Amino acid sequence: MAILGYGVPMPRLPRSLIALLTIPTLVLLSGCVRLQADYTILSNNKVEVAIDVGARNDALAELGDDVPDFCQQEGLMDPEGVTKEEYSEDGDAGYTGCRLTGTTTLTSLNDQSGTSLLLDGDNTWTFRMEGNDSMEGSLMTTDMFSDFLIRVTFPGEVLTHNGASVVEGTTVTWSDPADLLTKEGLKATAENPEPTLSNAAVPWFWIAMSVVVIGAGVVAVLVLNRRRHP
Numbered sequence: 001m002a003i004l005g006y007g008v009p010m011p012r013l014p015r016s017l018i019a020l021l022t023i024p025t026l027v028l029l030s031g032c033v034r035l036q037a038d039y040t041i042l043s044n045n046k047v048e049v050a051i052d053v054g055a056r057n058d059a060l061a062e063l064g065d066d067v068p069d070f071c072q073q074e075g076l077m078d079p080e081g082v083t084k085e086e087y088s089e090d091g092d093a094g095y096t097g098c099r100l101t102g103t104t105t106l107t108s109l110n111d112q113s114g115t116s117l118l119l120d121g122d123n124t125w126t127f128r129m130e131g132n133d134s135m136e137g138s139l140m141t142t143d144m145f146s147d148f149l150i151r152v153t154f155p156g157e158v159l160t161h162n163g164a165s166v167v168e169g170t171t172v173t174w175s176d177p178a179d180l181l182t183k184e185g186l187k188a189t190a191e192n193p194e195p196t197l198s199n200a201a202v203p204w205f206w207i208a209m210s211v212v213v214i215g216a217g218v219v220a221v222l223v224l225n226r227r228r229h230p
Contacts, residue, residue, distance in 0.1 A: 030059075030143050030144060031059075031143060031144070031145070031146050032055050032056035032058070032059035032060075032144075032146050033054075033055050033056075033144045033145050033146060033147075034052060034053065034054045034055065034056075034095050034097060034145075034146065034147035034148075035052075035053055035145065035147070035148050035149075035150075035177075036050075036051065036052040036053075036147065036148075036149045036150075037049075037050070037051045037052075037115075037129075037149075037150045037151070038050040038051070038149075038150075038151045038152075038153075039109075039115070039117070039127070039151070039152045039153070040152075040153040041117070041125065041152075041153065041154055041155050042103065042155075043155075044119055044192075045105050045106050045107075046103060046104075046105065046106075047103070047104055047105070047106065047109050047117065048102075048103050049079070049082055049100065049101065049102060049103070049104055049109065050099075050100070050101050051099065051100040051101075052097060052098075052099050052100075053070055053097050053098055054070060054087075054095040054096055054097015054098065055095060055096065055097065056092070056093060056094070056095055056146060057088070057089070057091065057092050057093070057094050057095065057096055058092035058093065060096055061092075067096075069086070070086065070096075070097045070098035071084045071085070071086050071098035079102075079104040079105075079108035079109050079111065080104050080105060080108040081102045081103050081104040081105070081108070082100050082101065082102035082103075082104050082108075083100070083101060083102050084098055084099070084100050085098065085099045085100075085101070086098055087099055095147070106118070106119075115127065115128060115129045115130075116128045116130075117152075119192055123191065123192040123194075124159065124189055124190070124191065124192065125154050125155070125156070125189060125190045125191070125192055126187070126188075126189050127152045127154075127172070127186070127187065127188045127189075127190075128185065128186065128187050129150065129180065129185050129186040129187075130185045131180055131181060131182045131183055131184055131185030131186070140181065141181070142176075142177045142178050142181060144177075145177040148174075148175060148176070148177040148180075149173065149174070149175055150173070150174040150180070150186055151171060151172070151173045151174075152171070152172050152188060153169075153170055153171040153172075154170045154171075154172075154188075154190035154191075155170065155190075155192060155193055156170060156190050156191035156192050156193045157170060157190060157191045158170060158171075158172055158188060158189075158190045159189045159190055159191060160187075160188060160189045161187070161188040161189075162179070162184060162186065162187045162188070163176065163178075163179030163182070163186065164176040164178075164179055165179065165186070165188065170190065172188040172190075174186050
């Protein structure tokens, strides 16, 4: 069972990104597939998403009329707040594909993207992108990729990360597709920062403190007056 944000159990997640990469036309291609995915956690229930799936123009030209429409492929994620945009770069070395960008919720992301992102009761974030190894009959190999990058930016310190991933600040980056083709897939955990006073809350904090100080002053004056005038 995959776990939704805040510990709500959900059925096994659809592996949308991986499923898209196993469509017959792309399986035939070698060394020309692009898969980039960038997730930035903005708050406890808000994630910024930027995904790019495509293939090199010189390889697509060999497919003739079988070139896939990446944005219309069945199973490609379509979460709330995220928009799809077809693109085609210039030249044989350029790419044609689909970009998905926007800001979505944990519920929508976990439901449709092929990843799981949860914040558990211990204030620990866990990111997971299921590996290709568990997909029965999949023909996807590392040789397919010419441009592979999966990145997740947490709000707190990174605790664990697997495969050949590297950490810079609070960002974990995978650039070796072999990590995705394992049973575990891509996985990382990070701390969730302790709640702090927001900018909006600061004025109210000082107002409350002022009230306390003023109240203490009034009490002190009353006590002194009583002592002076028994």
